[in-house]
Amino acid sequence: MDGAGLLTAEAVHAAVRAELDAVDAAYDRLRATCTDLAGNAFRVEVAGRLEAQHRLNRGLSYRMFGEIAAPVDGCDNPGSPAGVKVRDVLASRLRLTAGEVRRRFRVAARIRPRRSLTGPPVAPELPELADAVNAGELSDDHIAAVCRALDGLPAAVSAAQKEKAERTLVGHARSQDAQFVTAIGTVIADCLNPDGNFTDEDRARRRGLALGRQGPDGMSRLTGWLDPEARAYLEAVGAVVRPGRHHPDGDAERDRRSPEQRCHDAIKLACKTAIASGGLGQHRGAPISVVVTTTLAELEQAARAAVDPAVPMPPSARTGGTGRLPMRELIRLAGESIHYLAVFEDHSARPLYLGRSKRLATTDHRIICHARDRGCTKPNCFVPGCDCEIHHAHEWSAGGPTDADNLFFGCGCDHAAASDGTYTTTVMDDGRIAWSDGTGPPRVNDVHHPERLLDNGEDDDG
Ligand SMILES: [Zn+2]
Structure with a gap:
C-alpha cells in the first residue's frame, strides 16, 4: 500500500462512524416495521438475510480483534488509567467474559494476516477460513468445527495435506451446517492417518480433563482425555478397587457397583491416598489438604439432625476450591485427622475453632482466610x-x-x-x-x- 492512498486516522474514524450510523439507522427502521402480514416464505427470506448480516458483522468484529492484537499504540482508550490492558477494556466495554475475549483473539490470530517485522504482512495461518469469515459466509459454529478438525490432525500430516484439508472443510462449511463439517473432519482424519499414528506430541496436545460446575445435587461432571501413562495409573488403581474391595460401605459381600462406579471410587481412593501420604508437597506454603469451612449454627444443626430425623440437615459446607460438601460427608471427613475444619461465629468473620492435625502458623492463617474470605x-x-x-x-x-x-x-x-x-x-x-x-x-x-x-x-x- 503506498502512502498516497492512506487516510488520516481522523478521516478513517469519521468514515467508519458514518457507515455504522447508517447501519444503526437502518436497523431502527427495520425494528419499527411491522411484519405481521409478511407470510412465512418472506420471513424465512428475512431470517436468511439477517443471518448473513450477522456473519458479516462477526467477520468485521474478528478483524477488529485481529488488528488490536498487534497494537502499535497500546491501549489508547480515553478515560482508562495507564497500564490497563486493552483486553480488560474490551471485556468491560462489550460486557464479555475474559474467556470469550481470549477466544475471539485466538480465532482472530489464526485468520488475520500476520505482521512481520521485516517485510509486508504474511498470509494468515488459515487463509481459506480467513476468506470465508471475511466474506461473512460462516457462523462461529462453523469456525469452531473447522479449527477443531484441523487441530485434531496428527503432527505427521504434511503442510500440503493440511492445506487441502482446510480447503475441503471450509468448502463444506460454505454449504452445510457445522455438524456436517465435524463429520467431514472425522472422515479426513481417518483418511490422512489410516493407521492412527499419533506421536507423543499429538497426545500431549490432546490430554486434558475438564471438571464441570458442581450441580445443585453436589455432583460434578468430569470429561476429557487421558494420555496412555495416566490411563495405566488409573487402571492400576482400578484393579485395586475390584468387586468386593474398597467398598464405600465396607459391605464387600453385596458389592453391586457398576464398572463406572468402581472407576469413580478408584479415582477417589487415589486422590485421598495421595493427600494422606503427604507426598504431594506444599501448595503456597501449606501442606496439600482438604479445607472445609462452616458456621457454628450449621454444625450444631447437623449434629442435631444426625440424631433427630425431624431436624433437617443443613446445606453444604464450603471447600477450599469452588466446591460444596454435604454436611453428612463433612462430619464423616472431620473424623480423619488429615483435614482442616474451621468454624465461624454466625454472621461475622470471627473464627471460633480451628481443627487441624499439625500446628503451622502460616497454614493456620491460610485456613482462616479460606474460611472467612473463601x-x-x-x-x-x-x-x-x-x-x-x-x-x-x-x-x-x-x-x-x-x-x-x-x-x-x-x-x-x-x-x-x-x-x-x-x-x-x-x-x-x-x-x-x-x-x-x-x-x-x-x-x-x-x-x-x-x-x-x-x-x-x-x-x-x-
Ligand atoms: Zn482477585
Whole structure:
C-alpha cells in the first residue's frame, strides 16, 4: 500500500462512524416495521438475510480483534488509567467474559494476516477460513468445527495435506451446517492417518480433563482425555478397587457397583491416598489438604439432625476450591485427622475453632482466610482461595502484623494491584476487608458469599 492512498486516522474514524450510523439507522427502521402480514416464505427470506448480516458483522468484529492484537499504540482508550490492558477494556466495554475475549483473539490470530517485522504482512495461518469469515459466509459454529478438525490432525500430516484439508472443510462449511463439517473432519482424519499414528506430541496436545460446575445435587461432571501413562495409573488403581474391595460401605459381600462406579471410587481412593501420604508437597506454603469451612449454627444443626430425623440437615459446607460438601460427608471427613475444619461465629468473620492435625502458623492463617474470605477479597473477583496469595491489610513492610486479623486472600493480579497502590484496603468492623480504587467508597467482595448477596438485596429494600 503506498502512502498516497492512506487516510488520516481522523478521516478513517469519521468514515467508519458514518457507515455504522447508517447501519444503526437502518436497523431502527427495520425494528419499527411491522411484519405481521409478511407470510412465512418472506420471513424465512428475512431470517436468511439477517443471518448473513450477522456473519458479516462477526467477520468485521474478528478483524477488529485481529488488528488490536498487534497494537502499535497500546491501549489508547480515553478515560482508562495507564497500564490497563486493552483486553480488560474490551471485556468491560462489550460486557464479555475474559474467556470469550481470549477466544475471539485466538480465532482472530489464526485468520488475520500476520505482521512481520521485516517485510509486508504474511498470509494468515488459515487463509481459506480467513476468506470465508471475511466474506461473512460462516457462523462461529462453523469456525469452531473447522479449527477443531484441523487441530485434531496428527503432527505427521504434511503442510500440503493440511492445506487441502482446510480447503475441503471450509468448502463444506460454505454449504452445510457445522455438524456436517465435524463429520467431514472425522472422515479426513481417518483418511490422512489410516493407521492412527499419533506421536507423543499429538497426545500431549490432546490430554486434558475438564471438571464441570458442581450441580445443585453436589455432583460434578468430569470429561476429557487421558494420555496412555495416566490411563495405566488409573487402571492400576482400578484393579485395586475390584468387586468386593474398597467398598464405600465396607459391605464387600453385596458389592453391586457398576464398572463406572468402581472407576469413580478408584479415582477417589487415589486422590485421598495421595493427600494422606503427604507426598504431594506444599501448595503456597501449606501442606496439600482438604479445607472445609462452616458456621457454628450449621454444625450444631447437623449434629442435631444426625440424631433427630425431624431436624433437617443443613446445606453444604464450603471447600477450599469452588466446591460444596454435604454436611453428612463433612462430619464423616472431620473424623480423619488429615483435614482442616474451621468454624465461624454466625454472621461475622470471627473464627471460633480451628481443627487441624499439625500446628503451622502460616497454614493456620491460610485456613482462616479460606474460611472467612473463601476467595479473592477484591470486589467482583471470582478467583477461589486455593489460587490466592495472602495480602496484608496493613502492609507487612509498613509494620503490619502477621496476624490472622490482618491477613486476607487476594489473587496474584489483585494482590499486586494492592501492593503497588492501585487499590487501598481497609479492615471493616466485622473483620472483613474492603477495597477502593479511590473513585468510590471501599467495597467488600460478596461473590464468594452468595448468602450475603441475597441479604444485601433485603437490606436495600429495608
Ligand atoms: Zn482477585
